[in-house]
Amino acid sequence: xxxxxxxxxxxxxxxxxxxxxxxxxxxxxxxxxxxxxxxxxxxxxxxxxxxxxxxxxxxxxxxxxxxxxxxxxxxxxxxxxxxxxxxxxxxxxxxxxxxxxxxxxxxxxxxxxxxxxxxxxxxxxxxxxxxxxxxxxxxxxxxxxxxxxxxxxxxxxxxxxxxxxxxxxxxxxxxxxxxxxxxxxxxxxxxxxxxxxxxxxxxxxxxxxxxxxxxxxxxxxxxxxxxxxxxxxxxxxxxxxxxxxxxxxxxxxxxxxxxxxxxxxxxxxxxxxxxxxxxxxxxxxxxxxxxxxxxxxxxxxxxxxxxxxxxxxxxxxxxxxxxxxxxxxxxxxxxxxxxxxxxxxxxxxxxxxxxxxxxxxxxxxxxxxxxxxxxxxxxxxxxxxxxxxxxxxxxxxxxxxxxxxxxxxxxxxxxxxxxxxxxxxxxxxxxxxxxxxxxxxxxxxxxxxxxxxxx
Amino acid sequence: xxxxxxxxxxxxxxxxxxxxxxxxxxxxxxxxxxxxxxxxxxxxxxxxxxxxxxxxxxxxxxxxxxxxxxxxxxxxxxxxxxxxxxxxxxxxxxxxxxxxxxxxx
Numbered sequence: 432x433x434x435x436x437x438x439x440x441x442x443x444x445x446x447x448x449x450x451x452x453x454x455x456x457x458x459x460x461x462x463x464x465x466x467x468x469x470x471x472x473x474x475x476x477x478x479x480x481x482x483x484x485x486x487x488x489x490x491x492x493x494x495x496x497x498x499x500x501x502x503x504x505x506x507x508x509x510x511x512x513x514x515x516x517x518x519x520x521x522x523x524x525x526x527x528x529x530x531x532x533x534x535x536x537x538x539x540x541x542x543x544x545x546x547x548x549x550x551x552x553x554x555x556x557x558x559x560x561x562x563x564x565x566x567x568x569x570x571x572x573x574x575x576x577x578x579x580x581x582x583x584x585x586x587x588x589x590x591x592x593x594x595x596x597x598x599x600x601x602x603x604x605x606x607x608x609x610x611x612x613x614x615x616x617x618x619x620x621x622x623x624x625x626x627x628x629x630x631x632x633x634x635x636x637x638x639x640x641x642x643x644x645x646x647x648x649x650x651x652x653x654x655x656x657x658x659x660x661x662x663x664x665x666x667x668x669x670x671x672x673x674x675x676x677x678x679x680x681x682x683x684x685x686x687x688x689x690x691x692x693x694x695x696x697x698x699x700x701x702x703x704x705x706x707x708x709x710x711x712x713x714x715x716x717x718x719x720x721x722x723x724x725x726x727x728x729x730x731x732x733x734x735x736x737x738x739x740x741x742x743x744x745x746x747x748x749x750x751x752x753x754x755x756x757x758x759x760x761x762x763x764x765x766x767x768x769x770x771x772x773x774x775x776x777x778x779x780x781x782x783x784x785x786x787x788x789x790x791x792x793x794x795x796x797x798x799x800x801x802x803x804x805x806x807x808x809x810x811x812x813x814x815x816x817x818x819x820x821x822x823x824x825x826x827x828x829x830x831x832x833x834x835x836x837x838x839x840x841x842x843x844x845x846x847x848x849x850x851x852x853x854x855x856x857x858x859x860x861x862x863x864x865x866x867x868x869x870x871x872x873x874x875x876x877x878x879x880x881x882x883x884x885x886x
Numbered sequence: 887x888x889x890x891x892x893x894x895x896x897x898x899x900x901x902x903x904x905x906x907x908x909x910x911x912x913x914x915x916x917x918x919x920x921x922x923x924x925x926x927x928x929x930x931x932x933x934x935x936x937x938x939x940x941x942x943x944x945x946x947x948x949x950x951x952x953x954x955x956x957x958x959x960x961x962x963x964x965x966x967x968x969x970x971x972x973x974x975x976x977x978x979x980x981x982x983x984x985x986x987x988x989x990x991x
Contacts, residue, residue, distance in 0.1 A: 472966045567903050646898075653979055654896035693896065693911070696950040700909020702900040704956055706947050719947050753967060794962070794969040803977040806936035807984070824969035866967050869903060 433462075436620050438613055438637070438670045442466040443644025445473050445490050445515070451644060451667045452496060456503050459683035461669060462620075464504065465612040467642050468492070468515040474606065475750035475865040477517035478550070478581035488519030493603070494526040501527075502534055505600070512591055512612045516603040518548055518581060524603050524884045531886040539886035542594025544604035546879040547584045549747070549872075556876070563747060563870040572868065578751040580865060584872060585746040587712030588634070589625070590879035591615035597883055606748065608711055610638030613670060621674040631714035632738025633676035636721055639709070640680055640698050640733070641668050647680065647698035648729075649688035654697070661687025666729075678733045679726070690729040699723075712745055712874075714738035744871040753866035754791065755833040756826040759840035760798070762853035764818040769811075771848035772797050772821035778847050779823060782839055790827035790836075798822055820853070826864060833861040887991050892983035895921065899979035904964040906938075906975030908982050911952040918951035924987050930955050933985055937978075955982075 439461040441452030445468040455464055468490040481488030493515040504511055516523040524543045531539050549556070554576070556563065563572040583606035592615050594602045604612075614634035617623060623630045640647045647668045649659040666686025671679040680695055682688060699718060703709060706718035720737035763771040776795045783793070798820035801808035825836045837859040844851055891897075894917040897910040910925070912918035931942040940958030947954060961975050962968035972978075 475966075567905075651898070652896075653898060653983070692950075696911050696952065697896060697898045697909070699950060700907070700911065700947070700952055700954055701898050702902055703907060703909070703954060704902065704905075704945075705943075706945050706954055719949055721949055723950060750966075756969065758969070792962075792969055796971050798971065802971040804981050804984075807933070807981050822971060826967070826969055864967055867903065867964060 432622065432674065433620050435671055435673050436462045436616055438463040438465055438616055438641070438672060440465055440641040440644050440667045440669070442468060443642065443646060444468065444470055445492065447644050452500055454664070454683065454686060455667055456500050456507065456509055458685055461509055463616045464509055464511045465641065466513040466515060467609045467612060468513060469517065469606060471748060471750070471867045472865065474518060474581050474583055474748060477519070478750070481518050486522050489517040489523035490515035493523055494530050497527050497530045498534070501531060501536065505536055505539065510595070510616070511601045512615060513602070514604045514607045514612060516543065516605050518583070518605060520545060520603045520605045521882065527601060527603065528884050528886050536886060539601070540597070540599045541884040541886065542597060542599030542602040543882040543884060544586065544590040544594060544602065544607065544879055545882060546877060547586050547605040547607070548582070549584055549877060550579070550582045553579055553582050561872065561876065563749065563872065566869045566871060572749070572870065575751040575868060578753070580750045580752055582747060582749045584877050585712065585748065586879050587611040588615035588618055589712070590881055592619045593881050594883070595619040597881065599883060609642035610635045610711055611713070613638030613641050614713060617672050625713065628714045628738035628740060629736060630676045632716035633678060633736040634672070635709070635711050635714060635716045635738070636718070636733060636736050637670040637672060637678045640695055641670055643698060643701060644668070645688060646701065647695050648682050648690050649694050652694050652697060654693045659687070659689045663687060676734070676736065680731045680733060682729055690731055692723045692725050692731055695723055695731045695733070710742060712741060714741050743874055745874055745877060747870045747872045749868040749870060750865050751868060753864045754826060754828040755830050755861045756824060756864050757833050757837045757859040757861045758822065758824040759837065759859040760820050760822045760853060761840065761843060761851055762818055762820050763848065764850045765816065767813055768816045768819040769797060769800055769813055771850065772819045774848045775821050775843050775851070776823060779839060779843060783836065786835065788832040788835060789829065790825045790832060792826045794824045796822045830861055837861060888986050888988055889920070891985045891987065895983065897979035897983055899975050899977070901961055901965050901974040904959055904961050906957045906960045906978050908955045908957070908979050909952050910955070910979070910982060911950060915951065918948070920989055921953055922946065924989055925953060927955070930982070933982070934960065
């Protein structure tokens with residue numbers, strides 16, 4: 432058994448810094464590279480791509496990235512774990528296989544985790560009495576049954592561990608918990624038992640700290656962010672894990688950013704509910720038990736983490752079609768920039784009214800004034816306002832109404848208040864709204880499958 | 887005396903469906919006690935009037951000197967549906983840090 436392993440986060444979401452995984456595998460020693468590509472909205476986009484072309488439906492960044500890092504990972508014996516398989520992990524693995532072959536690599540096993548996609552089984556499940564009711568609202572899934580676009584179970588670390596046991600150097604999964612991809616190598620290397628809930632919680636907490644990439648190493652840090660050095664080459668987090676569950680969060684030496692108790696604590700509170708009940712497939716972790724200690728430069732010890740037994744359910748993420756939306760913007764300048772933007776809003780709303788267009792919601796915000804803080808925005812003497820972006824968005828079931836809204840923005844330039852610009856991007860498009868339906872499914876109803884693709 | 891939260895704490899916010907959460911972390915034990923005493927769920931609910939349309943829950947994390955607030959029905963329908971510019975509530979942490987609290991000297 433190894434006495435420690437170094438697990439490096441390479442991506443915090445699909446769209447994250449492309450250089451990050453390259454830095455992780457070249458700037459210092461690591462054993463595992465873990466990359467999280469999936470968010471709620473990502474799954475439905477991938478499902479749409481798969482509908483158009485059955486070979487798509489995964490994060491296309493993955494094979495692209497492999498061209499660059501796979502030879503390095505093979506040479507240094509770095510294992511790669513990613514959920515970038517999206518709704519088509521097998522196609523993703525086949526593409527990675529092609530990349531490996533074109534690079535002349537041999538004897539490589541790619542583990543594929545399948546079984547999380549239950550879209551084809553939804554009707555059968557509903558008919559058998561599994562109500563998949565909305566965790567937030569309690570509504571029955573019947574109300575959206577005919578509009579479902581994707582349905583995926585959040586598996587944890589277990590199928591990844593099995594793939595590693597079968598000799599996989601790369602593991603590509605579909606919907607897996609963000610924390611599971613970090614916990615898996617610990618379970619595998621240290622032969623942790625799934626009924627040791629404190630160890631499960633320790634690995635889960637490490638996963639939570641890694642899952643958003645540089646958000647634990649100085650990125651998006653609301654403390655003293657101005658003192659953080661070399662953000663241009665920000666180092667992504669590395670979890671140095673030990674068999675007893677103690678984890679040190681660090682980063683490669685020659686990178687920017689900062690690992691401190693404050694930067695790690697800020698990530699701990701990110702997107703959590705009740706901190707004493709952080710639920711994953713492996714355990715329920717207690718975030719109020721976590722101890723953090725600065726033990727060196729860019730080195731924070733995470734220890735004493737407590738956990739308890741998991742629930743009997745997996746989380747399911749269902750996405751469904753929920754109408755159309757469009758967003759338009761125009762920029763107004765001094766003098767009276769805000770007054771002009773407000774007048775434009777009034778005129779536009781009157782025109783939509785005259786056209787008899789109906790929407791579920793119309794929302795106006797003034798960027799540079801109150802778009803983010805809303806009613807909390809402080810009044811500014813108008814003469815000090817140089818410019819304001821008028822942003823208006825609509826949402827509704829009627830495609831034609833949303834599309835027509837898009838045609839009513841540009842006319843304001845010649846038929847509304849003066850000193851207006853910023854209409855270079857063309858008409859706002861009516862795009863499909865994909866809503867998200869969080870639910871639970873009994874664990875015994877879904878089984879992960881592991882497939883090995885050999886190179 | 888009056889204190890501004892940004893002078894005693896840092897924070898991060900994010901989304902889960904139509905709920906936003908704001909974790910606020912005090913810079914020392916003294917400020918954590920102040921937060922615990924004065925920054926109640928009721929005060930936060932009132933502060934975010936017009937933004938948070940549902941209830942506000944507060945959780946204590948003394949191990950990292952933090953309070954976690956969950957703001958229900960605060961994101962205009964949630965990440966993929968919301969028409970808000972900040973549909974994921976990323977800037978709500980900053981909005982909270984702008985709050986002034988009246989505390990005993």
